[in-house]
Amino acid sequence: NFCRRMCNMCLRPRWAPDHTIHNTTFTTVQKRCFSQENLRTFSYLLSKESWYDVHFSPVEKKYDNFDCLLKFYFNQAFPKKTIKQKNSNNKWITYTLKEEKSNLVQLSKQLRQSRDKETVKELKRKLTDYKKNIIETKKTYYNHKISKSENIVKTVWGIINSEVGNKNYQKYYDFKIKIDNKTLTDPKDIANNFNDYFVNMVDSFSQSSLQHVCLNDKVNTFSIDNFSKPTFRFKPVTARDVNNVLSSLKNNYSSGIDEIPVIVLKYAKEHLCEILGHLINSSFISGIFPDKLKIAKIFPVHKKDDKKEISNYRPVSLLPSTSKIYERIVHSQLMTFLEEHHLLDDNQHGFRNGRSTISAAVEYLESIIDSVDKGEHALGIFMDLSKAFDSVDHSILIKKLNYLGINLNNLKWFQSYLTNRVQYVEIPSVSFQNKISRVSSEPKTIISGVPQGSILGPLLFLCYLKDMHLSLKQIPQEHLCLYADDANLKFSSKSVDEIEKLSHIELNNVNCFLNEHNLKLNVKKTNYMTFKTQQRKEIIEPSIKVNHLLVTKNQTTKFLGLTIDENLNWDQHVQILIAKLNSGIYALTKMSFICNTDTLRMIYFSYIHSHIAYGLCLYGATKNSNLDEILRIQKKSLRIMLGLKIDDSVKEYFKKLKILTVYGQYILDTIMCSKFKNLNTDTANVIHSYNTRHKTNILISRHRLNFFTKKPTYIGSKFLKSIPLVIKQETESTIFKRKLKAYLLDKALYSLDEYFDM
Numbered sequence: 001n002f003c004r005r006m007c008n009m010c011l012r013p014r015w016a017p018d019h020t021i022h023n024t025t026f027t028t029v030q031k032r033c034f035s036q037e038n039l040r041t042f043s044y045l046l047s048k049e050s051w052y053d054v055h056f057s058p059v060e061k062k063y064d065n066f067d068c069l070l071k072f073y074f075n076q077a078f079p080k081k082t083i084k085q086k087n088s089n090n091k092w093i094t095y096t097l098k099e100e101k102s103n104l105v106q107l108s109k110q111l112r113q114s115r116d117k118e119t120v121k122e123l124k125r126k127l128t129d130y131k132k133n134i135i136e137t138k139k140t141y142y143n144h145k146i147s148k149s150e151n152i153v154k155t156v157w158g159i160i161n162s163e164v165g166n167k168n169y170q171k172y173y174d175f176k177i178k179i180d181n182k183t184l185t186d187p188k189d190i191a192n193n194f195n196d197y198f199v200n201m202v203d204s205f206s207q208s209s210l211q212h213v214c215l216n217d218k219v220n221t222f223s224i225d226n227f228s229k230p231t232f233r234f235k236p237v238t239a240r241d242v243n244n245v246l247s248s249l250k251n252n253y254s255s256g257i258d259e260i261p262v263i264v265l266k267y268a269k270e271h272l273c274e275i276l277g278h279l280i281n282s283s284f285i286s287g288i289f290p291d292k293l294k295i296a297k298i299f300p301v302h303k304k305d306d307k308k309e310i311s312n313y314r315p316v317s318l319l320p321s322t323s324k325i326y327e328r329i330v331h332s333q334l335m336t337f338l339e340e341h342h343l344l345d346d347n348q349h350g351f352r353n354g355r356s357t358i359s360a361a362v363e364y365l366e367s368i369i370d371s372v373d374k375g376e377h378a379l380g381i382f383m384d385l386s387k388a389f390d391s392v393d394h395s396i397l398i399k400k401l402n403y404l405g406i407n408l409n410n411l412k413w414f415q416s417y418l419t420n421r422v423q424y425v426e427i428p429s430v431s432f433q434n435k436i437s438r439v440s441s442e443p444k445t446i447i448s449g450v451p452q453g454s455i456l457g458p459l460l461f462l463c464y465l466k467d468m469h470l471s472l473k474q475i476p477q478e479h480l481c482l483y484a485d486d487a488n489l490k491f492s493s494k495s496v497d498e499i500e501k502l503s504h505i506e507l508n509n510v511n512c513f514l515n516e517h518n519l520k521l522n523v524k525k526t527n528y529m530t531f532k533t534q535q536r537k538e539i540i541e542p543s544i545k546v547n548h549l550l551v552t553k554n555q556t557t558k559f560l561g562l563t564i565d566e567n568l569n570w571d572q573h574v575q576i577l578i579a580k581l582n583s584g585i586y587a588l589t590k591m592s593f594i595c596n597t598d599t600l601r602m603i604y605f606s607y608i609h610s611h612i613a614y615g616l617c618l619y620g621a622t623k624n625s626n627l628d629e630i631l632r633i634q635k636k637s638l639r640i641m642l643g644l645k646i647d648d649s650v651k652e653y654f655k656k657l658k659i660l661t662v663y664g665q666y667i668l669d670t671i672m673c674s675k676f677k678n679l680n681t682d683t684a685n686v687i688h689s690y691n692t693r694h695k696t697n698i699l700i701s702r703h704r705l706n707f708f709t710k711k712p713t714y715i716g717s718k719f720l721k722s723i724p725l726v727i728k729q730e731t732e733s734t735i736f737k738r739k740l741k742a743y744l745l746d747k748a749l750y751s752l753d754e755y756f757d758m
Helices: 036-047 059-077 095-114 117-148 152-164 187-214 239-248 262-267 273-286 321-340 357-373 394-403 408-418 457-464 496-516 571-591 597-613 624-642 651-656 662-676 706-710 712-720 733-747 752-756
Strands: 007-010 023-026 028-031 081-084 177-179 182-184 295-302 313-318 377-382 421-430 435-440 444-446 480-483 486-493 527-531 556-559 562-565
Touching (some): 036 059, 036 262, 095 117, 117 152, 117 597, 177 187, 187 313, 187 435, 187 444, 239 273, 239 321, 273 408, 357 377, 357 486, 571 597, 571 624, 597 624, 624 651, 651 733, 706 712
Antiparallel strands (some): 007 023, 028 081
């Protein structure tokens, strides 16, 4: 199992004598050691710094001086060292195991000389103990590694590949790309071409669309009529604020151009909070965001297909760690301001507390179900925006922020934050001396977009898309559903001609809004679907065109991570889900030999239960046979975790491991949706205010068709009637959910009938 990526071997030629030395050159790499001792050294060095040169510097030099001092201490505490690449698959080997192996080798040598039977027995016994100790040591190591991991899925697959010995890998420094039918192998050329591609693929569209913005006055006016604007001003930042932000950041070792990971800043935060607070306040007052925090380090990550095609890579951006602190502070203040004054569009569900892809999907699909129940034709258009985050026009965004109430002094800071940003691509490379190094491209300026990989960028994008619903002129504005740049329209009418007319007009209205905002609707990837009951055989195929291109009609489509069909029977979604669950079963099976039950339970929730729970309040309305198949996989998972036989009952083990069955999870999710989600539907359930025995029951909406029962809020209100009164009376959502989950865990439901029969 000699790891090929760690060394290069030069075997002797055939003509050379047998005693010729084989030439082996180990791969070397420069690394920093972030040991506890080095972390303590870094913290100690910072504790002796007065930051005099920072406090008494001009505003534009403050951060540069801070950065210079911070890097000096960082390099003192964590110097780069050239080390040989070792096989990282054997980190679990302990000193005790090495001693045991050494004893076995000595015993084996004795056996060759003596041939003593007692020595043979002792060798066999020690060999058996050694193998058992290997298994136990591996379990302890991997259990600890998984429990500490922030990305369990990635960690588990890494362990599986190392245990299986997967040889189908490409060396991580072996980049080769084709440009104009020529294969580039020089790392510098490859890095430069990657950077050119990532920057220019947005610039080419931005330049072609700029004329639409300049010629249209709507961008400058927005909807400010009779709008009394509150004013946003930055609040002073304290050391406690910085401490809270640092504590909230994830522990990781990735870093931007500064090479300083977040975990290092968190360790020494008691010596950094005060000076960082001073720097951030100075930045707010001066309206200057430090240039050194605007440099993005880009890694190309392969997506699919041919690895030599540059278009098959996507950029992953890493910003300096201190940039995250600035941005988290601003994000918190700006989001609080926008939410308190209800300035974000109500139909925008992206990146907001209490909202998610599922809240968007529920709101959208329940609206469609309501229309079908009324006997109307329902049509949904699922739009695809090309490179939306990267196409944001900075001048328009600044005008939007000003419109939202950010005064001119603070607006200067956002202008500084967005402009003069640069990026460079960094790829690993190996030299002829077998030394791994990092090769960087020439930096390039970014002229549009919100910063990729940033904390503040997504919120600024929500501000940029504000008032998109005002482009709709002939249908209710709530018929536009947004999750960030994922935009979807809904149309309904009893007249097919009316639907065709409305869909054509309003989609083009939305397209005009996008053009005004320098965004591009990708008509080829945009599609529409009609929704109906299975009994309704009428086929509706309206002709919808945008920019003289026909919008495609699909029988199924991807919608916020769900696969939906025209009858909302969810069969195809469940098929895709089961394929994912079987992959999780494979992972569980492989890990069951080297992990304990607690760790396997963590793997189960990461690989299996998370997939089951996503969107279950919607797709749980599928036929029972689909849910039974999911339950079968859950049972199989428990048998693998606990080492049970194929015919052993696991009903009690669902309770013991505190795992909800798919039926229990469906009931929990729909009840939570019905009781606490305030959805904008005209058939919304209500709780009456009269002090009666049934006060806590949600009134169940009347309906015409069985299709209506697919609504999470409807079925949730039915489930709610059957839970104990002591749970039903709880008004605080967190406590209510905890009590309800405990109740459902105790039942370990294998069907919905079992729930209603209780």
